[in-house]
Amino acid sequence: xxxxxxxxxxxxxxxxxxxxxxxxxxxxxxxxxxxxxxxxxxxxxxxxxxxxxxxxxxxxxxxxxxxxxxxxxxxxxxxxxxxxxxxxxxxxxxxxxxxxxxxxxxxxxxxxxxxxxxxxxxxxxxxxxxxxxxxxxxxxxxxxxxxxxxxxxxxxxxxxxxxxxxxxxxxxxxxxxxxxxxxxxxxxxxxxxxxxxxxxxxxxxxxxxxxxxxxxxxxxxxxxxxxxxxxxxxxxxxxxxxxxxxxxxxxxxxxxxxxxxxxxxxxxxxxxxxxxxxxxxxxxxxxxxxxxxxxxxxxxxxxxxxxxxxxxxxxxxxxxxxxxxxxxxxxxxxxxxxxxxxxxxxxxxxxxxxxxxxxxxxxxxxxxxxxxxxxxxxxxxxxxxxxxxxxxxxxxxxxxxxxxxxxxxxxxxxxxxxxxxxxxxxxxxxxxxxxxxxxxxxxxxxxxxxxxxxxxxxxxxxxxxxxxxxxxxxxxxxxxx
Amino acid sequence: xxxxxxxxxxxxxxxxxxxxxxxxxxxxxxxxxxxxxxxxxxxxxxxxxxxxxxxxxxxxxxxxxxxxxxxxxxxxxxxxxxxxxxxxxxxxxxxxxxxxxxxxxxxxxxxxxxxxxxxxxxxxxxxxxxxxxxxxxxxxxxxxxxxxxxxxxxxxxxxxxxxxxxxxxxxxxxxxxxxxxxxxxxxxxxxxxxxxxxxxxxxxxxxxxxxxxxxxxxxxxxxxxxxxxxxxxxxxxxxxxxxxxxxxxxxxxxxxxxxxxxxxxxxxxxxxxxxxxxxxxxxxxxxxxxxxxxxxxxxxxxxxxxxxxxxxxxxxxxxxxxxxxxxxxxxxxxxxxxxxxxxxxxxxxxxxxxxxxxxxxxxxxxxxxxxxxxxxxxxxxxxxxxxxxxxxxxxxxxxxxxxxxxxxxxxxxxxxxxxxxxxxxxxxxxxxxxxxxxxxxxxxxxxxxxxxxxxxxxxxxxxxxxxxxxxxxxxxxxxxx
Numbered sequence: 001x002x003x004x005x006x007x008x009x010x011x012x013x014x015x016x017x018x019x020x021x022x023x024x025x026x027x028x029x030x031x032x033x034x035x036x037x038x039x040x041x042x043x044x045x046x047x048x049x050x051x052x053x054x055x056x057x058x059x060x061x062x063x064x065x066x067x068x069x070x071x072x073x074x075x076x077x078x079x080x081x082x083x084x085x086x087x088x089x090x091x092x093x094x095x096x097x098x099x100x101x102x103x104x105x106x107x108x109x110x111x112x113x114x115x116x117x118x119x120x121x122x123x124x125x126x127x128x129x130x131x132x133x134x135x136x137x138x139x140x141x142x143x144x145x146x147x148x149x150x151x152x153x154x155x156x157x158x159x160x161x162x163x164x165x166x167x168x169x170x171x172x173x174x175x176x177x178x179x180x181x182x183x184x185x186x187x188x189x190x191x192x193x194x195x196x197x198x199x200x201x202x203x204x205x206x207x208x209x210x211x212x213x214x215x216x217x218x219x220x221x222x223x224x225x226x227x228x229x230x231x232x233x234x235x236x237x238x239x240x241x242x243x244x245x246x247x248x249x250x251x252x253x254x255x256x257x258x259x260x261x262x263x264x265x266x267x268x269x270x271x272x273x274x275x276x277x278x279x280x281x282x283x284x285x286x287x288x289x290x291x292x293x294x295x296x297x298x299x300x301x302x303x304x305x306x307x308x309x310x311x312x313x314x315x316x317x318x319x320x321x322x323x324x325x326x327x328x329x330x331x332x333x334x335x336x337x338x339x340x341x342x343x344x345x346x347x348x349x350x351x352x353x354x355x356x357x358x359x360x361x362x363x364x365x366x367x368x369x370x371x372x373x374x375x376x377x378x379x380x381x382x383x384x385x386x387x388x389x390x391x392x393x394x395x396x397x398x399x400x401x402x403x404x405x406x407x408x409x410x411x412x413x414x415x416x417x418x419x420x421x422x423x424x425x426x427x428x429x430x431x432x433x434x435x436x437x438x439x440x441x442x443x444x445x446x447x448x449x450x451x452x453x454x455x456x457x458x459x460x461x462x463x464x465x466x467x468x469x470x471x472x473x474x475x476x477x478x479x480x481x
Numbered sequence: 482x483x484x485x486x487x488x489x490x491x492x493x494x495x496x497x498x499x500x501x502x503x504x505x506x507x508x509x510x511x512x513x514x515x516x517x518x519x520x521x522x523x524x525x526x527x528x529x530x531x532x533x534x535x536x537x538x539x540x541x542x543x544x545x546x547x548x549x550x551x552x553x554x555x556x557x558x559x560x561x562x563x564x565x566x567x568x569x570x571x572x573x574x575x576x577x578x579x580x581x582x583x584x585x586x587x588x589x590x591x592x593x594x595x596x597x598x599x600x601x602x603x604x605x606x607x608x609x610x611x612x613x614x615x616x617x618x619x620x621x622x623x624x625x626x627x628x629x630x631x632x633x634x635x636x637x638x639x640x641x642x643x644x645x646x647x648x649x650x651x652x653x654x655x656x657x658x659x660x661x662x663x664x665x666x667x668x669x670x671x672x673x674x675x676x677x678x679x680x681x682x683x684x685x686x687x688x689x690x691x692x693x694x695x696x697x698x699x700x701x702x703x704x705x706x707x708x709x710x711x712x713x714x715x716x717x718x719x720x721x722x723x724x725x726x727x728x729x730x731x732x733x734x735x736x737x738x739x740x741x742x743x744x745x746x747x748x749x750x751x752x753x754x755x756x757x758x759x760x761x762x763x764x765x766x767x768x769x770x771x772x773x774x775x776x777x778x779x780x781x782x783x784x785x786x787x788x789x790x791x792x793x794x795x796x797x798x799x800x801x802x803x804x805x806x807x808x809x810x811x812x813x814x815x816x817x818x819x820x821x822x823x824x825x826x827x828x829x830x831x832x833x834x835x836x837x838x839x840x841x842x843x844x845x846x847x848x849x850x851x852x853x854x855x856x857x858x859x860x861x862x863x864x865x866x867x868x869x870x871x872x873x874x875x876x877x878x879x880x881x882x883x884x885x886x887x888x889x890x891x892x893x894x895x896x897x898x899x900x901x902x903x904x905x906x907x908x909x910x911x912x913x914x915x916x917x918x919x920x921x922x923x924x925x926x927x928x929x930x931x932x933x934x935x936x937x938x939x940x941x942x943x944x945x946x947x948x949x950x951x952x953x954x955x956x957x958x959x960x961x962x
Contacts, residue, residue: 034559034601035552035589043547043617050548066524067531071516071638072553072622073575073591078515094554095579096591100626101572108516110554110577110591120515136524141553141621145581157552 009341011278016222023272024151027281027342037149037156041265044342045152047289048268049159053139055191056161056263059183065135065163070117072140073108078116082241085115088208092144110143115209115234115260118164119242122256126166128247132256134166135176152269153226153481160264166239166256168248173257174212177233180261181214184229192267193284193393194218194274195401196228197424199451202475204438207260211235217451217476218270219401223421225450225478228270231261269481274397275366281343282366284393285386292316292382293339294325295332297351309350312360312378319379321386340365345389346382366393405476407459414477418445424478428458428471447477490822492759497703504753505632508762508823518630518637522746525823526633528770529749530640534620536672537642537744540664546616546644551598553621554589559597563722566596569689573625591624596690596715596741599645600723603737607647609728613737615647616657633750634707634962641745647720647737649729654738655693658714661742662695665710673748674765674874675699675755676882677709678905680932683956685919688741692716698932698957699751700882704902706931706959709751712742750962755878756847762824763847765874766867773797773863774820775806776813778832790831793841793859800860802867821846826870827863847874886957888940895958899926905959909939909952928958 009022024030029045041049057067073096080086093109111117118136126134139161149155163180167173181198188194196216206213210232218226238244239255248254275282285291294313299305309325316323324344326335332349339347349361359372366389373381404423408414417425418441425447429437434449441447456474490503505511510526522530538548554577561567574590592598599617607615620642630636644661648654662679669675677697687694691713699707719725720736729735756763766772775794780786790806797804805825807816813830820828830842840853847870854862885904889895898906899922906928910918915930922928937955 031602031605033552033598035554035556035598038552038554040552040602041550043549046548046550049550067527068524069522069527069530069622069640071514071519071521073516073519073624073638075516091582093579093581094577094589096575097578098574098576098588100574100628107579108575117514117516121512121521124512141550143554147581157554159550 009278009280012221012276013278019276019278020273021151023276023281023341029268029272029281030151035156037146039151039155039157041159044289045268048271048283048287049265051287051289052187052191052263052267053161056183056187057139059186060137060163063135063179063183065137065165068136068138069140070114070121070138072111074111074114074117076107076109078120079109081116082119082209082238084209084237085113089113089144092146094143094145111140112142112144113260113262114138114140114142114162115164115238115258116242118260119238119244119258122164122166122239123242123244126244126246126256129168129249132166132168132246133172133176134256135163136165137161137163150269150481152265152272154266158265160262163259163261165259166244167259168246168256170235170257173235173259174233177212177214177231177259177261180259181216181229181231184216184231184261184263187263187267188216188218188228189394191284191286192271192274193286193390193397194228194270195394195398197401197405197451197453197476199453199455199476201230202434202438202449202452204435205449207232209234209237211237215451217424218274219404219423220273220481223404223417223423223478225424225476225480226266226270226273227450227480228267229261229263232259234258234260275393276343279337280341282393283343283345285345285390288343288345289322290324290339290342290344291322291386292324292346292348293335293344294323294348294350295335295339296325296327297332297349297354299327302352304355305350305352308355308375312348312350312375315379316382319383321382346386348382364389364392366396414441414447415445418447418477418479424450424476426459427475427477429473429475430470431473432470434473434475441477445479447479449475450478450480451476490759490761493702493757494759500757500759501753502632504757504762504822510749510753510762511632516637518627520632520636520638522640525770526749529752529764529768530746532768532770533668533672533744533748534642537664537668538620540667541618541644544616544660544664546618546646549617549619550621551595551602551619553592555592555595555598557588557590559601560590562597563600563690563719565690565718566594570594570625573627575624575626592621593623593625594741594743595619595621595623595643596645596719596739597723599741600719600725600739603645603647603720604723604725607725607727607737610649610730613647613649613727614653614657615737616644617646618642618644631750631962633746633753635747639746641743644740644742646740647725648740649727649737651716651738654716654740655714658693658695658712658740658742661740662697662710662712665697665712665742665744668744668748669697669699669709670875672765672767673752673755674767674871674878675709675751676875676879678882678886678932678934678957680934680936680957682711683915683919683930683933685916686930688713690715690718692718696932698905699755700885700904701754701962704885704898704904704959706905706957706961707747707751707754708931708961709748710742710744713740715739715741756874757824760818761822763874764824764826766826766871769824769826770803771805771820771823771825772803772867773805773827773829774816774825775804775829775831776816776820777806777808778813778830778835780808783833785836786831786833789836789856793829793831793856796860797863800864802863827867829863845870845873847877895922895928896926899928899958899960905931905957907940908956908958910954910956911952912954913951915954915956922958926960928960930956931959931961932957 010018031040201213212233313325491499512521682694693714794806
């Protein structure tokens with residue numbers, strides 16, 4: 001950990017935007033690069049992405065997905081083969097016109113997403129139903145020339161994984177699209193302690209070229225939505241455009257069904273936003289690079305303190321806890337503030353008085369609660385305490401999410417929820433008038449339809465917001481990052 | 482594994498170049514991309530890189546190195562700050578002139594290497610000796626517009642790691658430069674079963690901007706050298722050019738000492754070349770995605786065969802062996818050829834006769850030797866057998882390396898070694914005439930000085946190749962990939 005001084009940050013409640021930037025920079029997760037719109041993923045930030053990668057990579061391999069790596073540069077002509085995709089991404093492309101001191105005959109773009117490259121490769125390797133399914137994934141970075149950027153949430157370059165799979169039948173393809181969405185949801189529930197709303201995107205918010213897009217949406221502290229991962233059912237549009245054909249069981253040629261799915265370093269933005277507080281970052285234990293920090297108290301006047309602290313450190317390491325003993329000559333107060341800023345889930349204090357009482361004191365980062373534990377058996381009680389913290393953080397975030405999904409029965413209620421930052425406006429919508437409603441809410445409230453949640457139970461609605469009968473669909477509207 | 486038919490490949494001894502390409506494609510390690518000069522890293526190829534990554538990432542983390550991620554696009558002006566670097570890399574750059582539908586005010590290049598970006602970041606985070614050392618590493622891809630490309634050995638885009646470290650003193654920096662070289666050597670000796678020659682590069686072969694470049698060189702089957710990893714001592718050149726300063730223990734401002742080090746997917750090229758044979762790829766067990774394949778014999782006529790094979794599979798899995806049971810209805814002969822092509826280190830046959838005798842038959846891929854093992858206790862004997870194969874492969878490659886480093890005492894001997902592909906010409910060179918000798922050997926034999934090996938023991942030399950007295954340096958000359 002750095003030896004930099006802890007400096008104060010803007011309180012979260014006062015100015016969320018400034019607070020967010022302060023945490024990103026001062027918890028040393030990132031730094032701004034000279035390349036405008038780009039960031040440096042610093043060790044403590046990159047380590048969070050590595051945790052997500054490790055967790056997710058094991059999960060997808062167990063599902064039979066294999067990793068590959070395809071070129072980062074895409075010839076313009078290849079990108080143009082699928083009309084919707086190029087329309088969606090062209091405005092954001094970085095274009096290469098020279099290579100090796102020569103003008104290129106054909107410009108290339110730095111990959112904004114790789115559907116085109118995957119399809120071009122699939123054409124060469126898929127010929128028969130025996131070659132299906134193909135389940136590939138790529139860990140890489142993508143470049144999108146965004147106008148407004150914010151660390152992790154929106155940037156000119158971000159790290160992600162992109163899954164690309166082909167199936168023999170529509171059913172299999174649709175099923176795996178949803179399997180991957182559930183896997184994304186588990187990154188939240190099992191690792192990041194973030195509850196998501198799972199569901200489908202309305203037409204207007206689908207991925208360029210997708211028949212259906214599914215999403216996990218997180219609730220931000222200001223009631224806005226953060227799209228945190230998407231899984232797309234692409235049907236046969238791409239496989240027809242790129243001429244991928246296989247001989248089926250009936251001996252006829254057919255185009256396979258294609259899906260793609262991705263999560264990115266945007267998840268780090270969600271993590272910071274959902275859990276952080278006025279003191280800085282707050283990390284759930286399962287994803288934290290350092291799960292517990294040991295701070296010795298009065299170690300200069302009592303040599304036994306450091307001895308006990310070191311024993312505890314090695315016990316915890318052996319028990320698999322990612323523990324750090326700060327035996328530097330900084331004051332305990334400095335250390336407290338430093339590891340609070342860095343979001344370390346658990347602080348353990350070892351001092352002469354506690355030792356005499358046969359205990360250690362601890363403080364949970366996420367709710368500031370303090371208590372003691374018997375010094376015996378900490379190799380068992382600390383891991384259990386970390387799991388308790390993980391569960392507590394998820395529960396806290398879940399309560400916040402549920403309290404901020406607000407059933408609305410008329411336009412005034414929607415307006416109130418959106419403009420006062422209360423959360424997602426949960427609405428019963430009449431699907432045949434949905435487009436019209438979208439236009440109104442977008443222009444008047446800057447709110448968009450984030451998700452049609454899988455939980456489509458209708459709710460008590462005296463009227464629909466458009467004032468019509470026949471409301472048949474639950475949609476969450478919100479402002480979005 | 483694929484269900485593709487095994488097709489024959491060009492014999493290694495007949496045409497090494499064609500054989501190499503055949504193995505790369507037919508063992509399904511890579512495919513050619515539409516983007517000229519770029520390749521697709523297919524699952525079986527990428528898995529080899531993942532093995533190297535996993536092994537090396539753990540090693541460097543234990544040395545205190547932390548992973549980061551810096552932008553893939555570099556503004557031209559930033560690249561130009563270090564004169565040697567830009568001179569070395571400009572001819573190979575991919576240049577971006579448009580972003581987001583607009584001409585860029587300043588062109589950018591896709592990273593060919595990241596010294597410039599790291600220095601630009603270091604300037605912001607290093608201020609005092611307390612901030613040193615900085616030990617960073619980045620896993621990423623780089624783009625270099627190469628004219629002639631070969632899968633894994635030389636390409637427009639390759640995967641690599643680049644380490645970038647700053648130190649307070651020259652001594653520490655030089656020491657870590659060599660530590661990393663030894664780590665690279667261990668990737669060979671511990672994982673890939675490839676012996677390297679370790680040493681320093683002569684001036685003419687140093688990295689652009691380096692004071693000293695150290696290298697690991699592998700011996701290819703045609704006697705040529707493959708530079709397989711480099712570690713550079715960069716001194717203060719970069720840190721001065723990029724204005725990185727720290728307050729020292731003496732309160733004076735100083736520039737830190739910089740080193741960088743990298744290995745790439747070129748190691749896959751070395752792996753294929755060193756171990757492969759006429760039947761295809763040959764993988765050492767520690768790096769092989771599949772270490773052992775079980776092929777059932779006469780499984781249709783005797784149902785007991787598949788039962789025993791399945792039991793064996795689960796036993797081996799439990800013992801940590803990466804095992805695959807091919808119970809498809811392909812013929813045993815097809816399976817033999819398939820897994821030979823794929824380089825699986827060990828083939829285990831389970832048939833009725835063997836079962837009756839209480840044994841299984843096995844064949845080692847690398848030397849085609851066959852034998853049997855008692856069916857009892859295979860969870861112990863198979864892992865031991867795999868380690869035996871690993872050691873045997875390393876020993877075989879080491880013998881080949883040693884036999885192909887030829888002491889030369891005059892120009893005729895050097896010429897004979899180089900032109901007949903016998904290996905590295907080991908020469909005693911007079912350092913003050915070394916440049917002149919290089920020119921001669923380069924123009925007449927297309928040989929370059931690959932390495933001044935750490936083992937500098939002088940050998941019996943009646944005269945030096947330049948015909949002068951005072952030979953003081955051992956250098957290996959060779960043609961190189």
